[in-house]
Amino acid sequence: MTKIRSDRIINILRAQPRIGAAALRTQLGDISRATLSRAIKQLGNNIISGGGSKRTRYALRRTLRGDAQPIPVYRIDEKGQGHEIGRLTLTHPEGYHLTPTMLFRWPLDQDMADGWFDGLPYPIIDMRPQGFLGRRFAKTYAHNLQLADNPDNWSDNDTLYALSNLGHDQPGDLIIGDTAYRLFLNNISMPGSPPIADDEVSLRYPQLANLAMTSGIAGSSAGGEFPKFTAHRYNQQQTRHVIVKFSAADNSAAVQRWTDLLVCEHIAAQILNDTLKIAAVSSTIFQHAGRTFLEITRFDRHGDYGRSPVCTLASINAALIGKNTEWPNSARTLQTLGWLASDDVTRITLAWWFGKLIANTDMHDGNLAFVPGLMLAPIYDMLPMMYAPANSGEVPAPAYQPALPLPAEQQLWHQAAAAATHYWHHCAQDSRISTDFRAICQKNCDTLTNLLSKIKPII
Numbered sequence: 001m002t003k004i005r006s007d008r009i010i011n012i013l014r015a016q017p018r019i020g021a022a023a024l025r026t027q028l029g030d031i032s033r034a035t036l037s038r039a040i041k042q043l044g045n046n047i048i049s050g051g052g053s054k055r056t057r058y059a060l061r062r063t064l065r066g067d068a069q070p071i072p073v074y075r076i077d078e079k080g081q082g083h084e085i086g087r088l089t090l091t092h093p094e095g096y097h098l099t100p101t102m103l104f105r106w107p108l109d110q111d112m113a114d115g116w117f118d119g120l121p122y123p124i125i126d127m128r129p130q131g132f133l134g135r136r137f138a139k140t141y142a143h144n145l146q147l148a149d150n151p152d153n154w155s156d157n158d159t160l161y162a163l164s165n166l167g168h169d170q171p172g173d174l175i176i177g178d179t180a181y182r183l184f185l186n187n188i189s190m191p192g193s194p195p196i197a198d199d200e201v202s203l204r205y206p207q208l209a210n211l212a213m214t215s216g217i218a219g220s221s222a223g224g225e226f227p228k229f230t231a232h233r234y235n236q237q238q239t240r241h242v243i244v245k246f247s248a249a250d251n252s253a254a255v256q257r258w259t260d261l262l263v264c265e266h267i268a269a270q271i272l273n274d275t276l277k278i279a280a281v282s283s284t285i286f287q288h289a290g291r292t293f294l295e296i297t298r299f300d301r302h303g304d305y306g307r308s309p310v311c312t313l314a315s316i317n318a319a320l321i322g323k324n325t326e327w328p329n330s331a332r333t334l335q336t337l338g339w340l341a342s343d344d345v346t347r348i349t350l351a352w353w354f355g356k357l358i359a360n361t362d363m364h365d366g367n368l369a370f371v372p373g374l375m376l377a378p379i380y381d382m383l384p385m386m387y388a389p390a391n392s393g394e395v396p397a398p399a400y401q402p403a404l405p406l407p408a409e410q411q412l413w414h415q416a417a418a419a420a421t422h423y424w425h426h427c428a429q430d431s432r433i434s435t436d437f438r439a440i441c442q443k444n445c446d447t448l449t450n451l452l453s454k455i456k457p458i459i
Contacts, residue, residue, distance in 0.1 A: 004028055004039040010046070013060045017092060018116060021056040048089055048097050050115035057116070060092035064161060071164055073098070073124075074175045080188075080305030082181065085174075088121070090157070096120060105372035106311060107320060107339040120156045122319035123311050127170035128159045132227050136215055141166055172300055173307040188305060195234035204231075206289035209246045226258065226294075232304075233295075241301035249290035254389040259292040260437040265383035266294055267426050268358060272379050275419045276354060278347050280379040285432060292432075299378050309372055314365035316374075327352040327368055334374065344376045346412070351379050353416035356403040357448065358423055359386035387440070400444045402451055414457035421448045 012027055013019060025031050028039075040047050040058065045068065048059045061068050070087035077083065085102040096117045098104075106123055119125075129137040129151040142149040145165065147158050154162070163170065164177030168184040175181045196204050212229040226245035233240050245262060248255045263285055272280035286293040300310045313330055317323070321333050331348040334340035348368065355363045362385040369377040389395050402420075405413035424445035428438045 004031065004035065006039070006043055009039060009043065010060065013047070013058060014092065017095075018057045018059050021058070024058060048091060050097055050099075052114070055110075055114055057114070059095075059097065059116075062090035062092045062094075064090055064157060064164075070099070071160070071177050072181075074181050075102075075173045075309070076175065076184070076305070076307040077173070078302045078306040078308055080303065080307075082175070082184070088160075088176070090160075091116075094118070096156075105309070107316070107334075107337075107374055109320060112319075120160060122315040123172065123174060123309065124160075124163070124176065125315040125318070126172060126310070126312050127163055127167055127174060127176070128154070129162065129170075132212075133230070136212065137166075138162075140215065171310060173309045184305075191304075193232075195232040195239045197233075198235050201286055201293075202288045205244065205246070205286060205293050206291060208244070209291055209293070212246075226262070230298075231295075239304055241298045243296045243298060245294040245296070247292045252393065253395045254393045256434050257387065257389050257395045257437065260433045261383050261385070261388060262292050262294040263430060263432045264358075264427055265381070267430065268354075268382040268423060269379070271419055271423045271426070272351065272354065272382065275422055276350060276415070278351050278379060279376070280382065287432070296380065310369050310377055311371075312366050313368040313370070316370065317365050324365075327363060327365075330365070339374045341375070344374075347376055350412050350416055351382070353403075353405075353409075353413050354419055354423075355382055357417055357420035358382070359384035359400060359444070361386045387437070397440070400440075400447055402448055404451070404455065410455060411457045414452070414455065417448055417452050417455075421445055421452060424448060 008028065009024070012024060016023075019027075021033070021036065025033070025036050028036065031039075040049065046061055048061055049056055050059075051057050064071070068090075070089045072084050073086045073088055074082050075085050083102060085104065086098050086100040089097045089099070091097050096119070097115045098117060098121050099115055111117075112121070128134070134151045138147070138151040138154075139149050141147075141162070145162050147154060147162060151159075151162075160176065163180060165179050166183065167177075168175055168180045168187070175184055208229045208231060209227070212227055226247075228243055228245045231242050231244055233242050245265075247259045247262060266283045266285050269280040269283050272278045273282075281299065282297045284295045286295060300308050302308065313327070316334070317330055320337070320339075321330060323330070323333070328345070328349040331340060331345040335342060335345050352363060360382055362381070367381045369380070371377050386398055386400075387396060402417070424441045427433055428442035428445055430438070433441070
């Protein structure tokens with residue numbers, strides 16, 4: 001019986017991560033499958049294998065801060081029940097292996113289907129702390145986690161460590177690790193503040209805004225981003241989870257413009273839902289204590305503890321497409337790969353044209369999301385960002401120049417333009433928007449109306 005020294009296998013795997021079984025047998029002297037199987041078993045948990053019988057590959061296990069144990073991955077269903085869906089292992093010298101224990105419902109290429117990921121599995125990427133809330137999370141917990149206080153500087157391993165310890169309430173339905181899952185269970189057994197009722201909003205929202213600004217990053221709204229907080233609400237005899245964007249409380253021109261844009265975002269979601277019949281988030285405007293609040297109902301939360309999965313185009317694109325392009329192009333690529341239905345390609349293209357025509361200059365891949373299937377999630381963050389205040393606090397008044405279609409694009413463009421005209425008209429009539437910005441909205445409405453009369457849809 002041929003005996004293989006363990007250090008020979010380890011040295012090969014160090015030099016050639018994820019080597020295939022056939023190539024490994026050859027380098028070990030054309031040994032048999034049975035001999036290789038025995039040798040791998042002798043190495044125990046030091047070795048990870050993945051793939052079908054003809055695609056089996058091997059890698060060395062890597063530790064996360066000295067811990068080599070696989071990390072359980074849980075999902076929370078819409079009723080708030082937890083399910084283990086897989087085990088995540090770090091591989092040498094980088095990357096990860098996910099061993100599923102339940103059906104993985106997101107699109108996967110062949111390597112991913114075998115469990116191999118070059119970085120964190122892409123549905124986990126959107127759990128990474130980011131934006132205003134992410135920086136607030138990092139600032140609060142960086143010292144205890146021994147991490148940088150800016151999550152933009154975290155490695156994948158840093159992110160995994162943070163999520164596996166404290167990531168019990170991230171976007172989507174996943175929880176990474178037992179420690180984070182126990183925090184989720186603690187919230188069930190020892191709930192915090194009761195949900196905020198309608199008659200408490202006028203008091204609680206200003207308090208939460210003040211708290212967010214005190215513990216968050218001062219001045220972030222001037223950098224092109226609304227400050228925000230999350231809340232648990234109760235109305236119409238049901239509970240729901242919300243994200244609340246808010247303005248500052250002073251009377252500066254920049255704050256007034258951000259206030260205008262919050263109302264404009266609310267109206268854009270209404271037009272998408274009611275006029276274009278494209279699902280968008282449900283939202284409500286409140287104005288209290290000198291601030292304007294845009295309350296957005298989360299579509300990844302249900303009742304007290306239920307959750308549902310969501311993944312942005314940014315994560316899907318990086319993992320499966322690898323091209324930084326506009327929404328319609330990415331949608332068509334996903335359709336070509338067999339992962340997205342043509343109806344959703346049309347909806348995405350229509351929403352993109354609408355965004356272009358309402359001066360939304362911030363339609364990046366992080367602002368479009370999907371649910372497993374692959375199906376389009378409700379549209380969010382749709383507003384005329386071309387008019388956002390500059391970092392200096394200056395309020396711009398750029399010329400509105402609506403994008404025009406190629407002949408093949410005219411039908412969807414015309415449909416989006418009609419909705420955008422309605423949008424600008426609605427904004428121009430809304431008394432919650434400043435007089436100056438309402439004048440801009442009316443001018444844009446007139447400009448687009450004139451263009452609509454000149455460009456006829458192709459029938």
